[in-house]
Amino acid sequence: MNKTVNINLANILFHIDENAFNKMRRYLESVRRSFANTPGSDEILADIEARIAELFGEKLQDPRQVITSKEVDEVITIMGQPEDYMVDEDIFEDEPPFKSEAKRKRVKKLYRDTEMKYVAGVSSGLAHYVGIDPLWVRLLWILLTIGSGGGFILLYGLLWILIPEATTTSEKLDMRGEDINISNIERKVKEGFEDVANRVKGVDYDEVGNKVKNSGKTFFDTLGNIVMFFFKIIGKFIGIILVITGAATIIGLLIGLITVIIAGSAHIPGVDFYHVIDSSNMPVWLVSLLGFFAIAIPFFFLLYLGLKILVTNLKSIGNIAKFSLLGLWLISVIMLIVFGVRQAAAHSYESSVTDKYELAVEDSSIPVNIAMVSSTTNNRGNIHMGDMMLTHDENGNEVLVSKDIRLSIKRSKDSIFHLEVRKQADGSSFNNAMETAKRIDYGYTIDGNQILLNDYLTTEKENRFQDQEARVTLFIPEGVVLNYDNGDFRCWKVGAANDRDIDDCNIEDYTWMMGADGELKCQECPERRIDEEDDDERNKIRINEEGIDININDQDGESFKMKIDEDGVRIKAQDNDEERVDINIDADGNSIKIKAKDGDSSMTKSITKD
Structure with missing residues (x-):
């Protein structure tokens, strides 16, 4: 049992057993004796103690762990023994410093070199880090600042905040990538004293005195503090x-x-619809x-950057964690790209099949009724994507229902009613698209003189969403005289x-007959409006139930207008917008x-009949 x-x-409390304490005390005493007559010995000893505390x-x-002789021996090995450096420096004054080939140089740390x-x-801190002269870094800052219109000044200020200042001897050695041991600490402190001594020797004391009286700070110091x-x-x-x-996005x-993940395990309908649109067979949870990972990792680094700005001494997450997250992000992005490519490839080809039917209408000599029939499934609670819907049929089986239907009404080439259904779908190949199109179901019903056409198509859920559609043509x-009922079908999807x-949305308001030219002839519309126009739209003649309206204009600006209606006859003749003749005759x-x-x-002149 050892005493603790x-x-x-360095103002840090440690628990150390008695044997280790005696060994560390003898080591520090020997170090203190070796620097007894050295300028700056107090600073050297303080830096050595700070480095030992850091190790x-x-x-x-x-923090409650007790330091043993093992840890003391390891620290002494790193710092070195005092007698290793107690040599006459003048002997080696002209000799180049010895560098061990086997000894690996420390990794540099980024500090500001004040x-x-x-x-x-x-700039000087960045120069130490990359191993170049600070002058080149400063020139680069100037060029980038001018080229960006001053934007790099903000970057400089941000680095000013984020990069810590090298204040201690250990930090200055870390900045240069040098080992923090007794030799380097002694050398660095001596360099500092020599630099101070050289500055003191070269000082013009009168000038310094005047500067001290005028101002205690340089211009850049004051400006720097404000900035x-x-x-x-x-x-x-x-x-x-x-x-x-970052935190809100990640959460x-x-x-x-x-x-x-929970919804997928519970088979919630919204997640089930993913399997309908997915063509890559990649699980939804994956x-x-x-x-x-692709979104959260960048925001995690934004969160970490924000914490670095707010917390000065925030501990780094380490290179292993940084590169692991970067690798995970790259893998996630690449996998998502592959997923997207496979999704796109599943819709890269388009093909169709055509089904033809003969319709046995009971009696074509009397009006035939054509009607669009909507799906009987309940739309509430179903999942929609455009015209496609995932729902259940009458038997409770999941099916895909699409409203992507187009209807055209044309003249038959014989005396028989024909129905032509062109079913179309996408696929990863022409054959795949054709097979998907074949699995589309489109229905119709003949009931006496009624032709009932579905305004929807269906397909099995396993066929997935492949942009299925149908183009229906009724011949x-x-x-034949016919009546048309649009129902809930979108009227702009009808072509007749x-x-x-008359607009296709209004053809259901009238009775029609199929003409020899393929046009529907209105059977009960008002008198046809005659609208004759030449190429430059100068001459117009309109005849309708309200009367006759004639408007004739020539290229010289002369015009003739006549209107006959229930109020009488009005005739006007003009020349370049100037009225020449105006005749009004009342209806009687x-x-x-x-x-x-x-x-x-x-x-x-006014003429009134007596």
């Missing part, structure tokens, strides 16, 4: 937005993923999981040429009014 001692290294912290899994700064030390203050405010605001956006995606013999140019012929004008002369 509490020690304080202990890395090795301990729990010792070589112009503004915040971002830094605003960037910190903006940075914190951006960090909050990133955290909220929403996670809830959606869990919902889809597609949902891939979608979750009617010449001279007629002699009155008892009153005639004549107005005439020729140049500046005009005449008005």
Whole structure:
């Protein structure tokens, strides 16, 4: 049983057993003696203690864990013994520094180098990290800032906030990728003292005195503090937005993923419809999981970036986690692309089959009634996608019902009624599309003199949604009189040429007869309106139930208008919009009014029958 001692290294409390404590105390005392007469010894010792505390912290899994002799030996091995560096430096003053080939250099860490700064030390820190002269980084910043219209200034400010400053000797060595041991700490501290000494020797004290009197800070320091203050405010605001956006998106995606997985297990109708439109045979849970990773991982990094902005000393998630997430994201995106390609390939070909039927109408000498019949399935609670619907038939089996129907009414070439149904579908090949089209069911019924056509088609659920559709053509013999009932069918899906140019939505309002020219002839429409127009639409003659309207215009601007209706007769003649003759005769012929004008002369005459 060993006694435990509490020690304080670099203001950090550690628990250490007595044997390890004695060994560490002897080591620090020997280090202290070796730097007894060295300039800056206090700073060197402070940095060494800070590094030892850092190494202990890395090795301990729990703050309550006790440091043993094993951990002390490992730390001493890393830091090195003091006698390894107690040599006369002048002997090796002209010798190049020795570098061990077997010793691997430490990985550099990114810090801001405020010792070589112009503004915040971002450029010099980046230069240390990539191993180039800071001058090139600063020139690159200038070029990018000019080229972006000043946009890279915001990036500089963001890096100013995110990149920590190298303040301790350990951080400065980390910035250069050098080992943090006694030798390098001593050298770095001595370099700092030598640099200070050189600056002191070259100082013009009178000039410095004047500067101190005028201002305690340089222009860039003051400007930097002001800019830094605003960037910190903006940075914190951006960090909050990133955290909220990232967290809300990830939580929403996670809830959606869990919902889809549970719904798939419970066979909820909304998820079942996925199998109808899916042509890749990829499970819905897998597609949902891939979608979750493809969207959530980028937002996780946005969340992490926001936390880095808000929390200065946030611990890194590590390169292993970063590259693992990146690899998972790439795999998810690639799998989703493959899924999309397979979906598109399933609709890359189109084919059709045509079914032809002869219709046995009871008596074509009397009017034939044509009607569109809607599906008897209950639309409520069903899943829709465009014209396609997943529902149940009369037997309770799941079927796909589509309203993608078009109807054309044409003249038959003989005295028999014909029905032609062209069924069309998509597929991964022409044969696959044709087989899918063959499995489309379209129905009709003949009931005496009634032709009942379905305004829908059906197909089995296993055939999936392949853009199934039907084009129905009804051929009617010449001279047959018919009535048409559109029902709930969309009238714009009907095509029937007629002699009155009546819109297809209104043909059900009248009785028709199939003409020899293939046009339907209206049997009870009002008198036909005659509308004759030449190519330039100058001359129009209209005859309808309201009367006769004649309008004649020539290229010279002269016009003649005559209108005959229940009010009488009106005749006007004009020349370039100037009225020349105006004659009005009432319906009884008892009153005639004549107005005439020729140049500046005009005449008005009224004739009334006694």
